[in-house]
Amino acid sequence: MSNRAKRLLPLGALAATAVLAASAFGGPAQASPAYASDLLLSSPAEAYGAARFWLDANGAAMRKAQEYVWDAKDVTKLVRSSGDVTDGKPGMIGPKPATTAKVKNVNLPRTIGKVFFVDHKGEYRWCSGASVQSRYGNLVATAGHCVYDMEGNKDVLDRWVFVPSYYQGKAPYGIYVGKQAVTSYALDVYEDYDQDYAFVAVYNGFSEIGAKDVDRKDYSEWNGVKRSYSEEIIDIPGGKTAQEQYNEGAAKYPGDYWTKGSAYYRNRYIVGAAKDTGSLASAVGALGFAWNQKIGEPVIAFGYPGSPHPDGDKPFTGVTPKFCTGKPLAKTYKISDYKVADHVALKCAMTGGADGGPWVIRYDNTKRYGYINGVTSVFHDQDANNRVDHISSPYFDGETHGVYSKANGIQSSRIVGDKGQLLK
Incomplete structure (x- = not known):
């Protein structure tokens, strides 16, 4: 390690300068x-x-x-x-x-x-x-x-x-x-x-706890890791099949959606979730x-x-x-x-x-x-x-x-x- 050269006066010169400055301005x-x-x-x-x-x-x-x-x-x-x-x-x-007692082994x-x-x-x-x-x-x-x-x-x-x-x-x-x-x-x-x-x-500290889906508004406001993509609607767990949904019209699908031919698509917004650990x-x-x-x-x-x-x-x-x-x-x-x-x-x-x-x-x-x-x-x-x-x-x-x-x-x-x- 080599210390950098400070752009300072030597200590003696610095002290002399301080004395002159004090005299010039009439104060200590x-x-x-x-x-x-x-x-x-x-x-x-x-x-x-x-x-x-x-x-x-x-x-x-x-x-x-x-x-x-x-x-x-x-x-x-x-x-x-x-x-x-x-x-x-x-x-x-x-x-x-x-x-404290004298011990041979130290617990880190x-x-x-x-x-x-x-x-x-x-x-x-x-x-x-x-x-x-x-x-x-x-x-x-x-x-x-x-x-x-x-x-x-x-x-x-x-x-x-x-x-x-x-x-x-x-x-x-x-x-x-x-x-x-x-x-x-x-x-x-x-x-x-x-x-x-x-x-x-x-x-x-903080820990990352995986990804989660959010809406477009929360996605746009998110400051961390995030990604968005479009996916074809095949099925929604617990919901109707794609064909049933298609027959009723895509307007009932939650979130952003769009069509291409006879297939239906939706936009997904994914953010990396985290939590404060104190x-x-x-x-x-x-x-x-x-x-x-x-x-x-x-x-x-x-x-x-x-x-x-x-x-x-x-x-x-x-x-x-x-x-x-x-x-x-x-x-x-x-x-x-x-x-x-x-x-x-x-x-x-x-x-x-x-x-x-x-x-x-x-x-x-x-x-x-x-x-x-x-x-x-x-x-x-x-x-x-x-x-x-x-x-x-x-x-x-x-x-x-x-x-x-x-x-x-x-x-x-x-x-x-x-x-x-x-x-x-």
């Missing part, structure tokens, strides 16, 4: 906003198109997608930082789990899944993500670089969707299309990976959210790794979820290539594709529930043997909570109406 410079928010898909019709893009041909586009690309040179070495990163009181959102939560999108080159890509507690049950937590276009010149990535519990090409709980994303202003503008996280509000959280649940927690608390990092190690070895396929468990290193770490001053590091060999996956603390293995306290952001090779051996996450602090809170207020939207029609 305004503080930067704490967050950036962008629409991903603004209408249900666009959302339906994105869902169909990934689902058509039995999910061919999902199977074609490749993991988010990390070049070998981007697998960096961690440098110890100060470790003092809390900016307020610790907090948690979500039900309190039972006391339904809440984790794959994020799919199209990058600025038109390539199909994936990252990892997870459903997180929210007011409307519609929020996904992932890495910021898995939502925002860090390489091209767009604000956000195209056709963004979340597939919970993705497994070997299947979407067992459906597909949830991104509606609106919120991230840190520092990541959006300065590509500061200290805030490499994003929260995405998604549309409700929010993401109603389908798979949601993990809690935690911030300003003590570094070093045991964590489970989940994800869908798929990239090879820098030495070319490729132990992961990306079609099934994996995890790492352990205690993060006690101090925070710097990564100069990504403008990182304070990342939390965990010993783990997961590779690219796992980025965006949740770091979960206080995980209840029976209830498959815990609190998201980080997301995989960058991969590292500490012993210089050309293999990933650590991953790192932004430290979730009060600013992260502020970004989350902004996303938490975004209401749900439906793609399908009460009659099974696609909404505009």
